[in-house]
Amino acid sequence: MTVEEAVEAFRNLGAALIETIRPLADAAGPYVAQLAEAARRHRQRCLCLCGRSHPADTGVCDGEMVTTRHYDSPGVGPVDVPLCAPCATAQFFAEAT
Numbered sequence: 001m002t003v004e005e006a007v008e009a010f011r012n013l014g015a016a017l018i019e020t021i022r023p024l025a026d027a028a029g030p031y032v033a034q035l036a037e038a039a040r041r042h043r044q045r046c047l048c049l050c051g052r053s054h055p056a057d058t059g060v061c062d063g064e065m066v067t068t069r070h071y072d073s074p075g076v077g078p079v080d081v082p083l084c085a086p087c088a089t090a091q092f093f094a095e096a097t
Helices: 003-041 085-096
Strands: 065-073 075-086
Touching: 065 085, 075 085
Parallel strands: none
Antiparallel strands: 065 075
């Protein structure tokens, strides 16, 4: 088998797979959209204590959790606090200065 024949065989295989899978993907589309919407609604929110964690930048929170930060809370113990990007950045700069 030549390289060109192998490439053509893979193209044919890919086309056959797409033809087979497309009806399944089309049928799953509405369910995937519902799942994405449910995940968006249940996404965690930022729980930063802005006034304490970055008092110089208190109005920056956008509420959309993108990361967590580990804290050893004296009252609760070790916790991972959800943070939005602006709060995480403001905390970084507040601690760096």
